[in-house]
Amino acid sequence: MSDPSAAGVGEKAAVQVSIDGSLVSARPGELIIEVAERAGVYIPRFCYHPHMEPVGMCRMCLVEVSGPRGFSLQPACFTRVAEGQEILTRSAPARKAQEGVLEFLLLNHPLDCPVCDKGGECPLQDQALSHGPGESRFLEEKRHWAKPIEIGPLVYLDRERCIQCARCTRFAEEVAGEAQIDFLGRGDHIEVAPFTSVPFGSYFSGNTVQICPVGALTSPAYRFKARPWDLEQVETTCTTCALGCRMVAQSSAGALVRNLGVDCVPVNQSWLCDKGRYGFEAVASPARLTTPLVRHEGELVPASWHDAIGVLADEARRARSSARGSAIGVIGGARLSNEDAYAWSKLARAVLGTDSLDAQLGDGLPAELVLGLPRATIDEACSARAVLLLAGDLREELPVLYLRLRAAARSRVALVECSPVPTSLSPLAEVLLRHRPGEVAQLVAALAPGAQAQSEAAGVGAAEIEAARALLAGAPGGEEAGEGRHSLHGAGVVVVLGRQSTAESAAAVAESAALLHEALPDARFLPALCRGNVLGALDMGLSPGVLPGRVALGEGREWYSRAWGAELPAARGLDTEGMLRAAAAGELEMLLLLGADPLQDFPDRRLAREALEGVGFLVSVGTHADASCELADLVLPVAGDAERAGTTTNVEGRVSRLAQKVVPPGRAWPAWVVAAELARRLGSDLGLDGVEGITEEISRLAPAYRGLDPVLLGSPAARDGVVVPLPPGHVPSRGPAVPRRIDPVATPGIASVEEQGAPMRAGAAEPPAGEHLDGASPAPRRFEEPAVDRPPVLSAPPPLGLPAPPRLDAYSQRLVVRRRLYEGGTLVSKSPSLAPLEPRAELSAHPAELARLGLGDGDRARVRSARGELVVPVAADEHLERGVVVLSAGSGGSASELIDASAAVNDVRLETL
């Protein structure tokens, strides 16, 4: 793939070629088009895409290449460089070929640019101008086909415009791994088509719209909404899941209209999932909260910020002075920026005097574990010798990580999947460890190099365990015998660590991780937590017992007490489950929800409901009106995605910048301002005066974020974000910022939308961090480091030992809950494009189990647990083990009705209606 830094153009391995007369050195085997691009020579192209295999289909990139028999025309995207080659990209024969190809491509093209969404940013338009003949000899009537064809819920096809470059079909097959579209027919009748009964419903379908070099594929969300030259754009990070894909958010007339993936090589490599791409619609949803609401005589009525914060301050004062220990709890924060999260963490501990705060809603992992384990980057996972998957279905939870791992598995990395049920990556796994639900720790114990061999564990056979153990240990023989596959790459093991199912407690996964860390000390971990900026929130201390910068409460208390000028609570607070239990028992005076909706998101809905009804005073600080808002005594509107600047931290610990593009609706405030204002009304000063100031404070105080100041974040070296903690002695590079191509298919050298569009960061009401890069340094801040030793960052907790979960009784089935990308959260339900895609909840079981109960595929059945019951359709799945049922989340029934959050595993019984 093209690497602008030309890293790896090694001294000894390089070959010399001449391009249009100038000598260029290249890696052997590099494509001519990539070498030319690095040398600043643009070769026209349509089918070429740097992140897909070359096919040489469109012939647009024909150039003259010297060979044994003289010069010949070769496709530059398909021909690899060889020593001494001469390449002519603009010679008369090359130009004639390029012009001829373009004239051919335009024969059947309707030339309806004035009404085409692509007009103004269209590679065909641009290259017709720069590399085309200028005149067409085609005088006949053009073809007329019905349009648009809805080939999928999020993709419309205009067949007349298609130039058959196959980028979309190749993406579907090669990158997404689901060829739901393919060419139909032949010759000039060729068209892109899905199979009649299977629409193009891939989670990644929006990428085909982005990479279509003409206006053949368009998305209903953007169709006819704007013209490219009217768009404003900022580069920012998607916070839909925790992977942190870089993208540009584009707006027209003050409203978001489109997101495009950015070619951020270490993270998303230009791809986005459709949820991230189209979720922006929720920003302008009518369900947005626009004004503070105070409950008055049972009704939520609009109030001024002054009054609302006044009510909140009075209640907080009363709660704080109550006799009980954990009087105030804070749940949520995964939707906040790091700066917002830091402000709330500081407020809660230094002003409200509570350590009961938790960004995870019982569906995550213990913070000490996640923050303490040695962290892997995505690139490390994709180049490891072996990746142990100990998580849910990544395609549903972290879709672009699924794409990266899928590509890695296809090329070289051995996947070992540890899962009670099949996942999207199962077909690519080298070893499948189908263990009994809830017994993952017993299985992992058997994987350790020293464990007793020749025995089965947790329902997995000895042969599989042995195979997995060999891969994880990197058996010396195996590495040599691997035909270069594992010897080329593969330092070490990366564990993708997440919750396999919310129907099991996190303890088993935590124990597994601790065991793996002990057994494989060099293994690194990639947490597969999926909620927005959850990793940033944990890093900022939104978890009991953890202070900002990955520090344990005991070790960092003195540091932060001095830095913040207030005595921090000494005792570890409650996590979400603990807070909800306390609230349900009437022992919590006040509960603040930071963009969290426990009724929707906490795995145990009964507990959530009892808690929200039982708490003394319920405050919802959020962006959208959700179910929990209905019960709140006070509702405060805050700025959400694309409405505020700041930073976010992804699963690797990569900190990247969030940019503001639009103005928050109504009177919504940035969340950190709410925290600062509440502190002020309580007689304290958080000392926060702006996002950049908070970034600065974090970089000085939070150990894991040390040195990550706004200057570094704004530097060119931080374009793809910066992984924390920084290596010791890190000196940020301060070279000039190089404008980046938003999209690898854009055509540089041609005045396309990027050059015409507003500069990055335009429209930011608040200057993002690093704005001072070129000019004056940030205003000096009154800031002194505490005169105590900087606390160390967390290390992983040791294994504790874990009993196996209770045996299954003869009439029950062990429940596994499978999350799904489009299950109905706020973002999906408030985005008009995504809301109709929410799937129905469904229970799958082995056909024999269904037959035993007289149930057929598609019948409705009653699922009963000790906690509650649910009526859902059932589906037969022969890949499941007997005794295991999978509840796939969706509308018409939530697993949280069935789950007891305190149980190690949850069992259910199936009944006919």
Next chain:
Amino acid sequence: MGHLGEEQLERARRLIALYPERRSALIPLCHLAQAQHGWLTPEAIEDIAGLLGITPAEVQGTASFYDMLHTEPVGRHVVAVCTNIACMLAGAYELLEHAEAHLGVHVGQTTEDGEFTLEESECLAGCDIAPCAQVNHRFFGPLDEAGFDALVAELRAGTLSEVVPPHGVLCRVERAVGLLAHRQEGPGDGAAEEGGAGGEGLGGGPGGGGARP
């Protein structure tokens, strides 16, 4: 209803086993399905996709590329009139016009009784018998208007049923050894049978002179 039958599934599995890559069996499987139903039903396409581990869209894409694979229902006899240069000079367009009038359908359509589908074809490599037509992969020519009417009458009457198989496509696979090769698996069955003409009874092949009247 349009699914592959038990026998076809069994033969499909044996066909797949012949190739190092499963998807290489795609076209033989399409022929197999077409031999069963006369065309590639959506159900059969799904079955093939499932057998090969690819998507129905890919099967449909490949099948739609080839003229002799039908993704829509066709008549019992697919009559393709060649209009390429040799046949054109010998009056192919006039023949085609006559065929349309005689059958009462346009090119690409099927007669109401489901007997005939009329197609226009590129060169059928029957220039020596121009203008020629192909019926279920058997060749007839030179055809004048009366000859065409006679051919249609004979096909309708079933008197050519020995020469023209009901769905001729499979013979090509048979002849290309595809469906016969599995016989080699059995003990004692040598490669001798491979070259044997006829195979499973759909013998003959494209260009077989025997079909010329």
